[in-house]
Amino acid sequence: MTRKQIEEAKNSLPRFNNRTYEEKHIADELSCREMINSCLIYCNPTAFYDETTHEFQYYALRYVKDLGEETVKRLWDEQLTDFGKATVQFGVHTDSEGCCYNNCIWADERN
Numbered sequence: 001m002t003r004k005q006i007e008e009a010k011n012s013l014p015r016f017n018n019r020t021y022e023e024k025h026i027a028d029e030l031s032c033r034e035m036i037n038s039c040l041i042y043c044n045p046t047a048f049y050d051e052t053t054h055e056f057q058y059y060a061l062r063y064v065k066d067l068g069e070e071t072v073k074r075l076w077d078e079q080l081t082d083f084g085k086a087t088v089q090f091g092v093h094t095d096s097e098g099c100c101y102n103n104c105i106w107a108d109e110r111n
Contacts, residue, residue: 002082002106003037006030025067032063032072036079041088041104049076082106 001009010030013023039048039059048059049072056064056072063072085107093101 001030001033001078002086002108003104004106004108006033006037028063028066029071029075032060032067032075033079035059035063036076037083037104040079040083041102049073 009026013019013027019027036048039045045051047057049056056069060072060076063075067075083104087105089103089105091100092103095101
């Protein structure tokens, strides 16, 4: 899922207090996708999943606990596919503390 697709899915969910179990599960999956994207955009995919050892790492552990390994691996694979069609712009902004930010242009955001 691209950033646009994730945002649309998040906006379709009810606010926090009124969510069903299924809606909470969907929200967790969307959050997991966002974390995967962040690791990919900042060139640190092994902080989420190590393809060499086939092990989930620090940023994936909460999602593995809540969603299960099979679901998180499926989300990882799906995000890798979409990310392969994206372009990352490095260093597009530096904040007042010196932190540098990247931007991802997804396939559905191109003209």
